[in-house]
Amino acid sequence: MEGMAGQKSSLTWAVNIAAFLLVLLWTIPTLGLLVSSFRDRDQILTSGWWQSFSAQEATGFVRTGTGDDAVQQDGQYVIEGTVLSEGQSLIGWGTRAREPAAFQPGDTTEIEDGWQLTVAADGTYRLTSPTPFEMRRGERIFVTTGAPARLTTENYNRVLTAEGLGRAFMNTLTVTIPATVIPILIAAFAAYALAWMEFPGRAILTAAVVGLLVVPLQVALIPLLRLHNELGIGKGYLGIWLAHTGFGLPLAVYLLRNYMVGLPREVIESARVDGATEFQIFRKIILPLSFPALASFAIFQFLWVWNDLLVATVFLGNTREQLVMTGVLRELMGSKGGEWEILATSAFISIAVPLVVFFAMQKYLVRGLLAGSVKGG
Amino acid sequence: MELFWLAIGTIAVGVFGCVAWFWGSNWVLDRIYPPRGPHAGDNIRKANQIRPWLFLGPAILFLGVYLVYPIFDSLWRSVHDARGGRFVGTSNYTWLMADGKFRESFRNNMVWLLVVPALSTLFGLIAAQLTDRLRWGNIGKSLIFMPMAISFVGAGVIWKFIYEYRAPGESQIGLLNAIVQALGGEPQLWLTLIPWNNFFLMIVLVWIQTGFAMVILSAALRGIPEETIEAAILDGASPWQVFFKIKVPQIMGTIAVVWTTITIVVLKVFDIVFVMTNGQWGTQVLANLMYDWMFRGTPDYGRGSAIAIILMVLVTPIMIWNIVNARREVR
Numbered sequence: 001m002e003g004m005a006g007q008k009s010s011l012t013w014a015v016n017i018a019a020f021l022l023v024l025l026w027t028i029p030t031l032g033l034l035v036s037s038f039r040d041r042d043q044i045l046t047s048g049w050w051q052s053f054s055a056q057e058a059t060g061f062v063r064t065g066t067g068d069d070a071v072q073q074d075g076q077y078v079i080e081g082t083v084l085s086e087g088q089s090l091i092g093w094g095t096r097a098r099e100p101a102a103f104q105p106g107d108t109t110e111i112e113d114g115w116q117l118t119v120a121a122d123g124t125y126r127l128t129s130p131t132p133f134e135m136r137r138g139e140r141i142f143v144t145t146g147a148p149a150r151l152t153t154e155n156y157n158r159v160l161t162a163e164g165l166g167r168a169f170m171n172t173l174t175v176t177i178p179a180t181v182i183p184i185l186i187a188a189f190a191a192y193a194l195a196w197m198e199f200p201g202r203a204i205l206t207a208a209v210v211g212l213l214v215v216p217l218q219v220a221l222i223p224l225l226r227l228h229n230e231l232g233i234g235k236g237y238l239g240i241w242l243a244h245t246g247f248g249l250p251l252a253v254y255l256l257r258n259y260m261v262g263l264p265r266e267v268i269e270s271a272r273v274d275g276a277t278e279f280q281i282f283r284k285i286i287l288p289l290s291f292p293a294l295a296s297f298a299i300f301q302f303l304w305v306w307n308d309l310l311v312a313t314v315f316l317g318n319t320r321e322q323l324v325m326t327g328v329l330r331e332l333m334g335s336k337g338g339e340w341e342i343l344a345t346s347a348f349i350s351i352a353v354p355l356v357v358f359f360a361m362q363k364y365l366v367r368g369l370l371a372g373s374v375k376g377g
Numbered sequence: 378m379e380l381f382w383l384a385i386g387t388i389a390v391g392v393f394g395c396v397a398w399f400w401g402s403n404w405v406l407d408r409i410y411p412p413r414g415p416h417a418g419d420n421i422r423k424a425n426q427i428r429p430w431l432f433l434g435p436a437i438l439f440l441g442v443y444l445v446y447p448i449f450d451s452l453w454r455s456v457h458d459a460r461g462g463r464f465v466g467t468s469n470y471t472w473l474m475a476d477g478k479f480r481e482s483f484r485n486n487m488v489w490l491l492v493v494p495a496l497s498t499l500f501g502l503i504a505a506q507l508t509d510r511l512r513w514g515n516i517g518k519s520l521i522f523m524p525m526a527i528s529f530v531g532a533g534v535i536w537k538f539i540y541e542y543r544a545p546g547e548s549q550i551g552l553l554n555a556i557v558q559a560l561g562g563e564p565q566l567w568l569t570l571i572p573w574n575n576f577f578l579m580i581v582l583v584w585i586q587t588g589f590a591m592v593i594l595s596a597a598l599r600g601i602p603e604e605t606i607e608a609a610i611l612d613g614a615s616p617w618q619v620f621f622k623i624k625v626p627q628i629m630g631t632i633a634v635v636w637t638t639i640t641i642v643v644l645k646v647f648d649i650v651f652v653m654t655n656g657q658w659g660t661q662v663l664a665n666l667m668y669d670w671m672f673r674g675t676p677d678y679g680r681g682s683a684i685a686i687i688l689m690v691l692v693t694p695i696m697i698w699n700i701v702n703a704r705r706e707v708r
Contacts, residue, residue, distance in 0.1 A: 011616065019507040022500075023517045026524065026584065032552060033535045048550050049538065170381065178387045185395040190436035199429040203704070205437075210703045211696045212444050216645045218664055219685040220443060222671055222678055223450035227442070241387060246443020249436055277412070278428055279403040307528030309648045314672070326530040330652050333534065347534035351527045358526035362519060369589065370596050 030351075036344040038151040044340040057091060057146055059100040063138035064125065070133050077129045079138075084123030088145040093119045100142035111139065119143075155345035164320060165328060165346050172306060172324040172350075174237060175316070179244035180301045184294055186245065187252030192282050194253065195260035196268060206257065212250040220247070221314050228315070235322075240315040247311070248301045255300075258371050259293035260286060296368025299361050303354050325350040395435065402431040448689060454682035461678055469683040479684070482661040485575055486691075489646060489662065492576065494639040496583045498632060501590025505598055506620060508591075518595070522588030529585070529648030536581050536653070540567040571659045578660055581649050586642065590635045597631035598624060637695050644691055663688055 035049040043052070062083045070077045084090060092101025095111060103109060105121035117139070119125045125141060159165045193199075194206050220243075228239045263286065271281050287294075309326040316322050323331070329350060332343045358365065406427055410420035458465050473479045504521050508514035524532065541551030545564050549555040554564035567577045601624055609623045625632075647664035654660045656669070663684055671681035 015507055016511060019504075019511055019514070019517055022504055022507060023520050026521045026587070028552070029535045029539055029584065030523065030527070032538045036538055044550065046550075047548050048552065048555050050552070050555075174381070174383065178391055181388055182391040182395065185392060186435045186439065189395075189399055189432040193429040193432035197425070197429040197432070199426065202429075205433070207700045207704060209440070210700050212440060214641045214692045214696045214699065215444050215448065216664070216685070216688045216692060218645065218647070218667055219451045219689050220447035221685075222454065222682060223447035224443060227446075237383065237387070241391070242439075243443065246439045249439050250444070253436060277403070277407065278425075278432075279400065282432075303526055307526075307531070309528070309530050309651070310668075326528050326648075329530045329534060333530075333537070333652050343534055344538070347531050351531040354526040354528070355523065358523065359519065362522070366592050369592055 033344055033348055033351075035151075036340070037155055037348040038153065039341065039344075040152055040154065041339070041341045043150075044344070052151065057144060059142065059144050061097070061100075061140045061142045063140055064127050066135055066138050067133035070129075075130075077132055079127040079133065081125055082123045083119060083125055083141055083143045084145060088123070088147055090119065090121055090123050091144040091146050093141055093143045095140070095142065097140075097142055101144040115139075117141070155341045156349075159342055159345045159349065165325070165349060167321065168323050168325045168328045169349070171316075171322065172326075175240055175244070175312065175324055176302060176305045178237075178241045179248070179305045180298055182241065183245045183248040183252050183301060184298060187249055187256055187297070188287065188290070188294065189282070190249075190253050191256030191260055192286050194257045195263075196286075197278070209250050209253045209257070213254060215250075217247050217311070221310075225314060235315060235317040237316070240311060243311055243315050244301075244305050244308075248297075248304070251300060252297045255297050255368055255371055256290060256293050259290055263289055292364060292367055293371065295361065295364040296371065299357060299365045300368060302357060306354055398435065399432070402434075403428070406431065451682040451685045451689070454678050455686045456679075458679050459675070459677040465679065469679045470687075473680065473683055473687075478661055478666060481659060482656075482663045482666040483687075485659075485661060486644065486646075486663050488575060489579055489582075489643045490640060492579050493582050493586065493643045494636045496579075497586035497590045497639050498594075498635050500583065500587040501592075501635065502594050502625075502632070504587060504591040505595035506624075509595060509598060518588075518591065521591055524585045525588045527585065529581075530652050532581050532585055533649055533652040536577075536584075540577060542566045568654055568660075569658045574654065574658055575660050578649055578653055581653070582643065582646060586639050590639065593631060593635050594628065597628040601627050637698065641692060641695060644688060 032049045035052050036044055039049065039052055062081075065079045065081055067077075069081075070079050072078070083093065090105045092104060093107075094100050094102035095109065095117070096102065103119070105119060108116055108118040111117055111127075114130045116128045117125065119141065127139060194202060194209075224243060224246075225235075228234060228242075233239045233242070267285060267289075268281060271285055276284070307326065309324075309330060312324045312327060316324065316327075318327065325346070329343070329347055332339065332346055406424050410424040411417075412421045412424065414420075454461055455469055456466060457463060504518070508517045508521075511517065527535070538550075539552045540554075541549075542554055542564055543549050543551070545558070549558050549564055551564075551567075553567060558564055568574050570577075605623055605627070606619060609619050614623065645664055646662055647668065650656055650660055650662050650665045651668070656662070656665045667681050667684040667688070670677050670684065
């Protein structure tokens with residue numbers, strides 16, 4: 001029995017560790033972006049984001065003073081000073097460019113004919129010579145320094161004010177909210193009819209909705225763009241709202257119908273017997289009871305519209321004033337490949353809103369997924 | 378600010394318009410066939426025949442205009458020339474079949490179709506099983522599920538920080554190359570490494586879709602009756618056997634649903650390729666190729682529509698399968 005127990009606990013350990021590794025693997029990419037968005041360009045370009053929390057190593061050199069700076073002490077000529085600037089720490093030093101860390105802090109070395117050089121851990125150096133210094137320029141001391149990890153919110157200031165992302169943020173919001181609210185209303189009525197009204201063609205319509213769920217929206221781009229142009233809607237917010245409403249409807253109707261079918265029949269029947277009109281039943285009974293399904297779809301549609309690039313590119317246009325955030329990101333990735341700090345920060349801002357929605361409303365999202373998939377199978 | 382009011386105005390108009398339509402049309406219907414008076418019964422029957430269509434009207438209109446009509450319009454365009462003027466029969470299709478870029482896209486799409494659903498489902502299953510009994514399992518699930526909320530474009534940026542390349546010996550800023558270099562390997566330009574770059578793009582989608590698979594499969598795993606598992610354990614089955622021989626066979630239906638759902642996503646994959654390689658270096662896929670024909674340079678709506686129709690044909694089997702399943706469930 002002991003062996004069994006031991007096996008069990010080792011299995012538990014293995015499961016814990018495996019699960020932890022899996023979660024880590026899935027989280028690290030996003031974490032990398034988050035950390036990068038707090039680093040300045042030099043940091044991003046010279047070291048990986050995972051090194052942000054350790055000191056940054058850098059090499060360089062400083063020159064000592066010359067003979068003019070020397071003072072006499074105990075019969076020796078001495079030049080003193082420091083190799084470090086504010087905030088740096090000394091990792092190693094040397095006297096040759098190729099070996100900037102040949103000596104440890106505190107070591108002493110002889111440069112030439114009796115010149116002794118010491119660099120202490122606090123960065124102060126001391127160059128001594130038995131004879132007066134005769135040099136026009138100071139000796140070079142090569143140093144390897146560490147700067148403390150430094151994170152900055154400067155990127156966020158810059159991106160939100162100067163880079164036009166604020167505008168894109170508003171554009172995205174303007175696209176997203178109506179495109180989320182309107183399909184819910186239209187779908188709720190349709191779903192109620194499909195779930196609780198008897199009429200010929202109901203089964204076919206329901207099947208059609210299921211079928212339309214998977215239509216690739218690529219098929220719709222050109223026909224709709226031309227239709228919008230002919231109707232005079234052209235490229236603009238109205239067009240994209242209508243398009244997203246159309247594309248979101250199959251899922252909305254399907255989810256809501258599946259949910260409404262499961263509502264208790266007695267409640268609806270007794271309301272009908274009491275003389276309530278269908279409209280009253282819908283408004284006073286169905287709508288409040290269907291809240292979880294409405295919330296599920298709202299989250300789906302919100303995430304989908306917020307994250308969409310294709311529909312926005314086609315129906316909204318690509319001028320600077322019209323770009324949504326995904327469009328801005330795409331431009332940044334293309335043209336300004338070098339501006340990593342702007343790219344990282346913009347990307348994080350654009351995914352922050354969906355992430356907040358996701359974590360706040362996860363329960364409804366999961367419920368919606370289950371209603372849409374498990375039941376559908 | 379102007380934009381803000383425009384948005385608010387639209388919501389108000391949209392919501393008010395919907396409510397006005399539903400309420401107004403019902404009111405009119407009740408006026409025409411009042412549910413009281415001498416013909417009350419007859420009127421109610423007549424009204425109930427019309428009412429569903431009032432409720433369904435806007436939805437049918439939208440679905441018809443935004444999804445059904447485009448399918449037929451695309452079909453029509455796909456047998457016409459670039460500007461939609463002249464009937465050209467199947468020549469757009471035969472041209473595509475001979476085109477190198479199209480064959481590359483089609484082949485890539487097929488590989489995507491095999492790899493992404495398989496890996497997402499596999500990882501989803503593993504994640505579901507591993508996290509199910511842990512005390513911190515729900516947090517773990519949330520974190521694995523999280524990429525689902527991230528846009529494909531955002532994911533592209535995130536993975537750029539993983540795939541980035543610096544010359545050998547330099548300090549690597551891409552995580553993958555840093556690991557490779559630390560292990561003594563040679564850093565690679567992952568996104569131009571034909572043909573493996575396709576797999577590096579696929580990993581991004583697997584990363585996004587695994588959470589979805591996990592959530593669905595986890596619910597299915599919980600739905601397995603305890604008795605079957607207990608019986609297997611009593612019979613001396615090892616944890617592996619319980620998982621593969623008892624649990625997995627019982628959730629095969631759900632696995633199929635997850636698989637087909639991800640398949641649909643994969644067929645339409647566009648953004649990831651669009652922002653990460655734009656189809657260069659042998660990574661073209663159908664949706665991006667179609668975008669090229671429709672919106673880049675001189676648009677050719679005929680060929681673009683033909684690609685769209687091919688996409689449509691590819692999803693049709695799944696569409697039919699879904700409908701059959703949904704109907705079986707209704708009965």
